[in-house]
Amino acid sequence: MKIGELFRYMKPTLHRKLIWSIGLFMVVMSGCSMNNWEVTETQNLSIHYKKGSYADRNIQEAKRVYENSFMVAEQFLPSINKYPKVKVFLYEKLKNKGFSKVKDREVHYRYSEEFRLTSVHEMLHVFLYELNSQAPLRVEEGVCRIKEGKRKKFKGQYYQIMYYQLVKLVPEERWTLDEVFQDKYKDDDEGNIAAAFMMYAINKIGEKRFWDFYQGLDKNNWQAMLKQCFGQEASVIDKEFKAFVKTIPDPPEAFKYKYSKKTAYLHK
Ligand SMILES: [Zn+2]
Numbered sequence: 001m002k003i004g005e006l007f008r009y010m011k012p013t014l015h016r017k018l019i020w021s022i023g024l025f026m027v028v029m030s031g032c033s034m035n036n037w038e039v040t041e042t043q044n045l046s047i048h049y050k051k052g053s054y055a056d057r058n059i060q061e062a063k064r065v066y067e068n069s070f071m072v073a074e075q076f077l078p079s080i081n082k083y084p085k086v087k088v089f090l091y092e093k094l095k096n097k098g099f100s101k102v103k104d105r106e107v108h109y110r111y112s113e114e115f116r117l118t119s120v121h122e123m124l125h126v127f128l129y130e131l132n133s134q135a136p137l138r139v140e141e142g143v144c145r146i147k148e149g150k151r152k153k154f155k156g157q158y159y160q161i162m163y164y165q166l167v168k169l170v171p172e173e174r175w176t177l178d179e180v181f182q183d184k185y186k187d188d189d190e191g192n193i194a195a196a197f198m199m200y201a202i203n204k205i206g207e208k209r210f211w212d213f214y215q216g217l218d219k220n221n222w223q224a225m226l227k228q229c230f231g232q233e234a235s236v237i238d239k240e241f242k243a244f245v246k247t248i249p250d251p252p253e254a255f256k257y258k259y260s261k262k263t264a265y266l267h268k
Contacts, residue, residue, distance in 0.1 A: 089109070155254075
């Protein structure tokens with residue numbers, strides 16, 4: 001029997017009830033097809049997690065740490081949009097540990113027993129994109145890294161550094177403006193050179209002028225913007241930047257060895 005024929009045999013009220021139930025059923029089903037996310041709200045965030053996951057068992061802690069990351073981003077930036085709320089997605093397993101979808105205002109983090117990424121970095125990507133979607137990608141990445149640090153266990157001891165310090169592990173000939181103002185970004189070395197430049201820039205012209213500089217950038221105008229906001233030619237700033245990097249303390253030996261099967265014994 002076709003659905004249409006079924007309706008014809010029913011009383012009008014039953015007919016209506018059935019349509020409502022089918023509608024309700026479809027709404028519930030479409031909720032399920034969104035990967036079964038549970039959602040909890042904080043003041044500024046919608047936090048998505050899976051039932052029974054580490055995040056579910058520690059949801060109060062998760063709400064606290066991600067609200068805190070949001071506040072750090074808010075204090076650092078000249079302005080942010082609060083709505084629509086940023087969506088935070090928490091995973092037991094996530095290959096890259098964290099990523100953002102700036103256009104959808106989403107940040108995705110691994111949040112598990114073994115590893116919990118609570119960095120401000122991914123949220124900064126969302127807000128920086130809204131502050132100036134035309135800024136070169138590597139500049140955006142550099143700003144995201146300023147507030148970020150790294151912890152490492154090496155030969156039985158823990159060490160902590162800031163990301164911009166890792167610029168010291170990149171050959172000196174790459175400490176240049178040409179490496180910073182690129183609209184493509186692929187590895188940590190590039191991000192850390194850019195982070196060091198943002199540190200230099202904030203130290204030199206102060207936060208307020210730094211944000212004017214950032215908001216005025218497009219993909220190609222960096223030399224003119226440097227002149228306008230720093231009051232110097234790019235070639236002069238290039239030399240000063242190199243001298244600034246030399247004053248950054250070297251990271252401890254622990255950070256000179258990338259993890260591999262051969263070096264695994266050092267990282268215990
Ligand atoms: Zn990034």
